[in-house]
Amino acid sequence: MRTIPTIIICFSILGNIFAQNSDGSLKISHLNGDFYIFTSYNYYKGNRISANGMYLLTSNGVIMFDSPWDTTQFQPLLDSIKVRHNKSVIMCIATHFHEDRTGGLEYYKQQGIKTYTTKQTDELSKKRSMKRAEFLIDKDTVFKIEQYSFQTFFPGQGHAPDNIVIWFEKERILYAGCLIKSVEDSNLGNLADANIKEYATTIKNVQEKCKRPKYIITGHDDWTSTKSLKHTLKMAKKLK
Ligand SMILES: [Zn+2]
Numbered sequence: 001m002r003t004i005p006t007i008i009i010c011f012s013i014l015g016n017i018f019a020q021n022s023d024g025s026l027k028i029s030h031l032n033g034d035f036y037i038f039t040s041y042n043y044y045k046g047n048r049i050s051a052n053g054m055y056l057l058t059s060n061g062v063i064m065f066d067s068p069w070d071t072t073q074f075q076p077l078l079d080s081i082k083v084r085h086n087k088s089v090i091m092c093i094a095t096h097f098h099e100d101r102t103g104g105l106e107y108y109k110q111q112g113i114k115t116y117t118t119k120q121t122d123e124l125s126k127k128r129s130m131k132r133a134e135f136l137i138d139k140d141t142v143f144k145i146e147q148y149s150f151q152t153f154f155p156g157q158g159h160a161p162d163n164i165v166i167w168f169e170k171e172r173i174l175y176a177g178c179l180i181k182s183v184e185d186s187n188l189g190n191l192a193d194a195n196i197k198e199y200a201t202t203i204k205n206v207q208e209k210c211k212r213p214k215y216i217i218t219g220h221d222d223w224t225s226t227k228s229l230k231h232t233l234k235m236a237k238k239l240k
Contacts, residue, residue: 024041025040025070025072025073026040026077026080028080028084031054032173033171034056034148035171035173036056037217037223038052038053038068039052039053040073040077041070042070042100049221050221051068051070051100052217052218053065053068055081055089057085058146060145061089061090062087062089062090063091064091064093065095065175066093066100066101066177067101067104067105069103071103071104074108075107078111089113090113090114091113091145092104092114092115092116093116093117093137093152094115095164095165096124096159096162096177098160098178099131100178100220101177101178101219102121102130102131102132104131105132107131115133116133116135116137117137118138118152118154118162120162121133121162123162124160124161124162139154150166150167150168153166153167153206153209153210155179155202155203155206155209156195158179158195158203159179159188159191159193159194159219160194165179165180167209167210172213172214173213174213174217176206176219176229177217177218178219178220179206179219180203180216180218181218181228181231181232182218182221182222182223182228183228183231185220185231188232188235188239189220197239197240199239200240213226216228216229
């Protein structure tokens with residue numbers, strides 16, 4: 001007699017997750033192998049804008065890169081990952097201090113997830129009352145987690161004073177965050193905290209470090225083109 005309530009509970013959990021996905025508030029796309037892109041939405045200057053993050057499945061658990069922008073999607077993302085892959089998120093790294101990257105850090109810390117930013121990001125988060133991580137990265141760092149290895153890289157100031165990118169050298173995946181704009185974007189977006197003088201040099205530093213990326217994940221909009229680096233450099237050169 002125990003099985004009936006269990007089945008009903010399972011259905012209601014699945015029903016919730018599918019509803020949250022199908023209403024368009026959270027989208028998960030397969031990138032390649034164990035890599036997935038999640039997209040949530042929020043409003044900027046009255047326009048509904050997408051924000052992309054990434055997660056990676058390892059045999060130890062799931063590594064998340066940035067948090068959803070939409071605060072209602074922090075838990076649904078964890079639930080969706082659990083249902084799809086039967087794995088829990090163990091770590092989350094945010095790539096600069098803006099809320100589309102750091103928004104979920106405190107929530108995830110409360111869920112027992114190890115949260116990370118650079119020291120530089122933490123100083124800005126503190127100053128600007130953004131959510132802060134539990135663990136701080138001092139300098140560019142190589143993380144080795146089970147079969148995967150990736151590097152955090154600060155290429156200089158651009159979109160924000162603290163923007164880092166994440167480079168998977170073996171897979172040639174460049175998780176670029178908001179520093180790199182989508183080929184869909186006709187401008188560099190929010191420049192409120194940008195370094196207009198350095199932006200182009202910073203992009204060149206990314207090109208120098210991250211050679212021939214197969215994938216470049218931009219912070220917003222379409223991420224399927226690898227022309228986004230060149231496209232961003234072109235726009236950054238016009239800033240000066
Ligand atoms: Zn952004």
